[in-house]
Amino acid sequence: MNLLAIDTSTDACSVALLSGGELSGHCRVEPRGHTRLIMPMVRQLLAEQGLAMADLDALAFAAGPGSFTGLRIATGVIQGLAWGLELPVVPVSSLQAVALELAQNHDAGEGDGMAVAFDARMDEVYWGCFQLVDGLPQLLAPERVCPPEQVSLPEGCSRWLAGGSGWRYADCIPDSVTGSVNPPNPALAPDARFVARLAAVAWQQGKAVPAAQAQPVYLRDEVTWKKLPGR
The missing domain is CATH 3.30.420.40 (ATPase, nucleotide binding domain)
Incomplete structure (x- = not known):
């Protein structure tokens, strides 16, 4: 199986490829750079592994929760790829x-x-x-x-x-x-490599969905916007 995973749910932008049981990937931390970075990172990763988009069997993405903007970017990219390539999608919890x-x-x-x-x-x-x-x-x-x-x-x-x-x-x-947890690591963020590992198991369990059903998970139903002074 060749499975491509992406994550843009936080300031980090990452892609991963699970191919023949081998996992590879790239990650860059660049807030507000996800739209510009994500597809070039996908193409670079596939090229490094000698694969084309047509060789993929499934797609996965970190569906949230996380940054609203980041989740919308990931959803749009993964839906576009899924429709164009006619591939199933596995949403994974961030x-x-x-x-x-x-x-x-x-x-x-x-x-x-x-x-x-x-x-x-x-x-x-x-x-x-x-x-x-x-x-x-x-x-x-x-x-x-x-x-x-x-x-x-x-x-x-x-x-x-x-x-x-x-x-x-x-x-x-x-x-x-x-008092019950080990010292926490606040720097830990979602990484597409772990998204890919979880997605591979879910895919084998038949939990992939069509592109239209690949939706973000926001958890928060309403966002309170504060009006700027003087507006």
């Missing part, structure tokens, strides 16, 4: 991708938990708790957006790893949570 990265970075074992938080702006975080089962992070409770003071950890995990930009609000997170 929080789950970081959970898998946490598990790998810390050599997590079965039963370990991953508490992932993204900065959702407006003094809120996107929050997801996962447990490692058969080597993959499984969601323990619905992903949500809330003030950092309201996050909590489900029971049953042997230890908790923590990461994601939302952990910069650690001072606002309840002591019952911060």
Whole structure:
């Protein structure tokens, strides 16, 4: 299987290719540069692996939660490719991708938990708790957006790893949570390589969707816009 994955849900822009069981990819951190960077990065990666767009079997993208603009960019790119190439798409949770990265970075074992938080702006975080089962992070409770003071950890995990930009609000997170996790890594962001790994499993499980059903996951239904002074 040749699976191409992209992620533009944060300031980082990344692409990955899973081909013949081998994983390769590129990542660049350039806020507001996603539209300009993403397709040249895709073409470069395919060229490096000696593949053409027509050789792809499936597409994947980090569907969110994350930056509204970034998610719209990723959705538009992946839908355009899927329609043009007539390929299925696997949407992947951005929080789950970081959970898998946490598990790998810390050599997590079965039963370990991953508490992932993204900065959702407006003094809120996107929050997801996962447990490692058969080597993959499984969601323990619905992903949500809330003030950092309201996050909590489900029971049953042997230890908790923590990461994601939302952990910069650690001072606002309840002591019952911060006291239960390993030192968090606020610099950890979604990476298309981990999106590709999760997507390959989902694809094999028949969870791919047509292009029209490849939609972003915002979690927040409404955005409060502050009117600028004098306007």
